[in-house]
Amino acid sequence: MRYHIAGAGKGNPGFTAGRNHGAQLRNRQGGKGISEKAGISHKKNSRSQLAALIRLTISPCPSRGELRRLLALKSPEELASTLPETDQLSFSLNAALNHGITSLAITSADYPHRLRSIPDPPAVLFIKGSPEVLKGSSVAVIGSRRCSLYGRKAARKLAGGLSAAGVCVVSGLARGIDAESHRGAILHCGRTAAVLGGGLDSIYPAEHSALAETIARCGCLLSEYPPGVRPTRYSFPERNRIISGLSDAVVVVEAGERSGTMITVGTALDQGRDVYAVPGEIGRSTSAGTNRLIRDGAGIILSAEEFLQDLGLQAEQPEAVSDDPLIKLLRNRELTPDMIISITGSDRSALSSRLLELELAGQVVRRPGGAFTSVV
The missing domain is CATH 3.40.50.450 (Rossmann fold)
Structure with missing residues (x-):
């Protein structure tokens, strides 16, 4: 079932992280989008391109909309060459390299196709992991x-x-x-x-x-x-x-x-x-x-x-309910570590490690007050 209403008002797509940027979230102008075929396709994610895209996004100018237009005409390195080196650029680039962060310009063939088609897509995406x-x-x-x-x-x-x-x-x-x-x-x-x-x-x-x-x-x-x-x-x-x-x-x-x-x-x-x-x-x-x-x-x-x-997709057959004794104990109830120890006699250190493991795996959640409950 579709649920649609009329679009919202206009705004300015400038790139800042402050009040003006937040007020612009309803901008819906220019819905044509940008195809990687419309201009230069930036396929490489070299250090020089990463540095250039960081420099372009930390600069107060150009705006996000203008940057999209410019990236369709020139490479990030060409556009960034006229901007000054700053301490913020060095910090951001080092942080990106240390954390395994890469970047995608909107003209890249790897830029998410659905996102490219919205009225005000990001000119640049920073990514950790695989797009x-x-x-x-x-x-x-x-x-x-x-x-x-x-x-x-x-x-x-x-x-x-x-x-x-x-x-x-x-x-x-x-x-x-x-x-x-x-x-x-x-x-x-x-x-x-x-x-x-x-x-x-x-x-x-x-x-x-x-x-x-x-x-x-x-x-x-x-x-x-x-x-x-x-x-x-x-x-x-x-x-x-x-x-x-x-x-x-x-x-x-x-x-x-x-x-x-x-x-x-x-x-x-x-x-x-x-x-x-x-x-x-x-x-x-x-x-x-x-x-x-x-x-x-x-x-x-x-x-x-x-x-x-x-x-239009096929559902997978449901998996068998977990037979992990701790998950069974926490199913449909909330117990603190002390309660679990009082019931099972578990070693506190071993229990803490197991609860952390299950929490990171998304099989239990910690509730207010420190109690745990199973969600599987």
């Missing part, structure tokens, strides 16, 4: 940071089902639904991509650093911001257009009516993407946004299998 994961079907699975246990389980189950069918799960690495979506994909050894609101050398939130490294190994991290740029309150809404732009469809698992998630819904609709929502409990604030989306015509998600049918 190849975005060449097949991709679905954004997003939602509230402050989510319920139901929302966590729904996000993980849905992302796992999509991932098992070969769909790349796209989200924003935020606390709550985003993180559970990534973990659900990882748990099924599938593909996932995280779009960040700052440079890839500084993961936010910091507690997701280990998760980010795992995502980079089985998918990729992306940002339009070069290394060294810290996220701001304005850069997070701005990156939402990239999350929807990379995806064939957007699924909202849980969200309040005024949640930042609704910004992504707006950009998805403006980009012509299908929007789906997971129904939630009536009266729960974190489900108010999703329930309203369904009322207003969004597609309803009842299972990954049905959703995959809508996408």
Whole structure:
């Protein structure tokens, strides 16, 4: 089912990480996009090109829209040759090299094709991992940071089902639904991509650093911001257009009516993407946004299998339920390490290591107060 509304207003696509940049997230001008065949195709990712693209993005001029136009005419090295060397450039380049961060200009043949077609695509993407994961079907699975246990389980189950069918799960690495979506994909050894609101050398939130490294190994991290740029309150809404732009469809698992998630819904609709929502409990604030989306015509998600049918994909047969004794113990209950020790007599050090292992694998989650519960 398609859910479409009229596009939003106009704005200025200039590149900054401050207030003006955040206010521009509804710019929908110039929807023609740029093909790698339209101008110069920048296929190499040499150190000189990386340095040039960093220099172009940290410079206050040209604007993002102007940079897209210039990259279709000249190589990054040619464009950057007139800009001065700065300490920020040295810092960003060293951070990129130390963290294994590469770059893609919009004219590159490897630039994600769906993203190139949106009205205001990033002129440059910085990537850690493999952008190849975005060449097949991709679905954004997003939602509230402050989510319920139901929302966590729904996000993980849905992302796992999509991932098992070969769909790349796209989200924003935020606390709550985003993180559970990534973990659900990882748990099924599938593909996932995280779009960040700052440079890839500084993961936010910091507690997701280990998760980010795992995502980079089985998918990729992306940002339009070069290394060294810290996220701001304005850069997070701005990156939402990239999350929807990379995806064939957007699924909202849980969200309040005024949640930042609704910004992504707006950009998805403006980009012509299908929007789906997971129904939630009536009266729960974190489900108010999703329930309203369904009322207003969004597609309803009842299972990954049905959703995959809508996408024209085949669902994988469900795997057997885990027989891990610790996962069984934590299924449908929340227990602290002390409680687990009192029940099982486990060694505290061994238990801590095992819980960390299961948490990183996305099989248990830590609840407020330090308790753990299984989500598989």
